[in-house]
Amino acid sequence: MALVFQKQIDAHTILGLWKIEETEEELLSGLQLKDHELEIINSLHQSKRLLHWLSTRLLLRTLLNTEDYIDCQIDAHGKPFLPHANKHISLSHSYDYAAVIISEGKQVGVDIEIIKHKIKSIKHKFLSDVELAHKSVGDNIQGLYVCWCAKEAVYKWYGKKGLEFKQHIHVKPFKLKNEGDLQVIAELPEGTKQLQVNYFMTPDNYMVGYVVG
Numbered sequence: 001m002a003l004v005f006q007k008q009i010d011a012h013t014i015l016g017l018w019k020i021e022e023t024e025e026e027l028l029s030g031l032q033l034k035d036h037e038l039e040i041i042n043s044l045h046q047s048k049r050l051l052h053w054l055s056t057r058l059l060l061r062t063l064l065n066t067e068d069y070i071d072c073q074i075d076a077h078g079k080p081f082l083p084h085a086n087k088h089i090s091l092s093h094s095y096d097y098a099a100v101i102i103s104e105g106k107q108v109g110v111d112i113e114i115i116k117h118k119i120k121s122i123k124h125k126f127l128s129d130v131e132l133a134h135k136s137v138g139d140n141i142q143g144l145y146v147c148w149c150a151k152e153a154v155y156k157w158y159g160k161k162g163l164e165f166k167q168h169i170h171v172k173p174f175k176l177k178n179e180g181d182l183q184v185i186a187e188l189p190e191g192t193k194q195l196q197v198n199y200f201m202t203p204d205n206y207m208v209g210y211v212v213g
Contacts, residue, residue: 003062005202013103013212015110017202018059020051020096027054031061032069052093059100060089079159090156094206101210109157110210111149115201119144126151126165136176142201146182147171149209150197154184157195157211163188184211 005017020027024046031054033041044050061070064085071084080091090110092099101110123132123144137143151169163169163186174182179200186193199209 003059006063009101009103009198009210009212012105013101013108014063015101015210016059016063016099017112017208018055018062018098018100020055020098022051022055024050024054027051027058030058034069048095052098055098056091056093056100059098060091060102063100063102075159077160079156090153090210092152092156097202097206099208099210101212103212106212107157107159108210108212109153109155109159110208111152111156112206112208113145113149113152115141115145115205115207117141119148128166128170131171134171134173136174137171140176142207143176145207146174146176146199146209149199149207150182150184150211153197153209153211154186154195157213158186158188 003016004019007015009015041050044053057072072080073083074080080089082089086104088103088108090101090108092110092112094112095114097112099110099112101108119141120139127147132138137147150171151165154169155163168187170185172183181196181198184195184197186195195211195213197209197211201207
């Protein structure tokens with residue numbers, strides 16, 4: 001189905017969602033890949049992970065609007081980057097979707113998750129008692145996913161290992177909507193940072209959170 005959602009967040013930042021309905025061969029046909037990338041593909045053994053890998057790269061190419069080879073690498077912390085472009089990127093995927101955010105000059109983070117009831121069983125692992133007491137959170141599945149996506153987006157925005165969701169990333173009270181924003185406090189080694197995270201729910205029950213800053 002290709003690109004199903006695109007948003008120009010500001011003059012230098014764009015977000016896109018790709019609904020994965022293509023085969024491996026169809027996704028491969030839209031990419032230029034080098035030997036080291038073909039090795040990655042072979043290691044994924046025709047799994048869902050392979051479709052995720054291919055679709056994020058194809059979405060990246062689509063948003064950059066280029067037919068040139070895109071050198072997308074992963075640093076020591078697991079953060080994707082473009083060594084030959086003055087742009088920051090973040091990639092995410094969940095089941096039938098891939099998400100990519102690209103910005104020139106600003107750090108970015110994005111997360112997409114399919115909404116499932118099982119998140120209730122792990123809420124204490126990523127939320128403090130104070131956060132769970134928020135009116136929009138508690139046992140509200142949608143609210144829990146807003147918090148998860150917000151924290152994951154901030155984690156990817158920072159792009160370095162060591163941040164713990166429960167200990168270092170704190171969600172402030174927010175009014176739950178199908179589309180909105182919230183404030184997140186990140187306790188970083190460099191100091192405390194307050195960030196605005198935007199979120200929205202797709203019609204087919206996925207939550208998306210993204211941050212630019």
